[in-house]
Amino acid sequence: MSWTDERVETLKKMWAEGQSASQIAKELGGVTRNAVIGKVHRLGLSNRVGGGAVEGDEPEVAAQPAPAAPPRPEPAPKPVAAEAPPRAAAPERAPAPEPRPAPAAPAANVTALPIPMRKAIIPAGQPLPPQPSANEISPEALASVREVEKRAKRLTLMELTERTCKWPIGDPATEDFWFCGLPSVPGKPYCEAHVGVAFQPMSARRDRRR
DNA sequence: CCCTGATTCGC
DNA sequence: GCGAATCAGG
Numbered sequence: 001m002s003w004t005d006e007r008v009e010t011l012k013k014m015w016a017e018g019q020s021a022s023q024i025a026k027e028l029g030g031v032t033r034n035a036v037i038g039k040v041h042r043l044g045l046s047n048r049v050g051g052g053a054v055e056g057d058e059p060e061v062a063a064q065p066a067p068a069a070p071p072r073p074e075p076a077p078k079p080v081a082a083e084a085p086p087r088a089a090a091p092e093r094a095p096a097p098e099p100r101p102a103p104a105a106p107a108a109n110v111t112a113l114p115i116p117m118r119k120a121i122i123p124a125g126q127p128l129p130p131q132p133s134a135n136e137i138s139p140e141a142l143a144s145v146r147e148v149e150k151r152a153k154r155l156t157l158m159e160l161t162e163r164t165c166k167w168p169i170g171d172p173a174t175e176d177f178w179f180c181g182l183p184s185v186p187g188k189p190y191c192e193a194h195v196g197v198a199f200q201p202m203s204a205r206r207d208r209r210r
Numbered sequence: 211c212c213c214t215g216a217t218t219c220g221c
Numbered sequence: 222g223c224g225a226a227t228c229a230g231g
Contacts, residue, residue: 020215021215022213022214033215034225035223038224038225042223046215111227161212
């Protein structure tokens with residue numbers, strides 16, 4: 001693989017967005033993070049600190065008007081007006097008012113991680129994470145989860161990586177919120193215990209009902 | 211350990 | 222110019 005204009009452009013863009021060298025390398029493919037870093041340096045676009053440019057030299061940054069506006073995906077949940085719905089703090093007993101279908105996808109609003117933020121804003125809100133509460137879950141798994149959550153690493157949004165469990169714990173609307181953070185099962189977004197409660201075969205959950 | 215960027219230096 | 226190896230950190 002070589003540094004074609006297009007690849008260089010991607011590199012510049014992603015680097016400017018604050019993506020890490022390894023992420024850029026993965027995106028480009030065929031190169032290692034070392035290659036990316038090396039290129040970054042050769043291109044002269046190394047340190048770019050938020051706030052003020054380090055004074056000294058400002059050689060001649062191609063002041064080309066960036067054609068493309070920086071696309072910022074960002075989940076952007078709907079503006080929340082009311083207080084967060086109360087959540088049972090004690091999963092002691094599962095009330096199970098009515099069998100809620102399929103939990104299994106809390107991490108949806110956590111997919112795009114590396115975004116330079118001025119201030120960590122936790123999207124309080126709508127897609128409430130599936131606490132292992134209401135559902136019928138195998139007792140073993142549930143017990144395991146409770147146990148595991150005591151040992152959770154309590155990671156913040158920014159600390160999550162591909163190999164950390166992204167199971168949300170607590171109420172996103174409050175400070176009392178974090179992500180499990182334990183080692184995730186390779187290929188899965190969650191750790192062993194949380195995979196157990198997140199991915200249930202239809203048949204299994206069927207049999208469990210009532 | 212996982213990860214980050216920075217630097218060196220043979221190619 | 223390139224990037225693996227290495228360094229220096231969090």
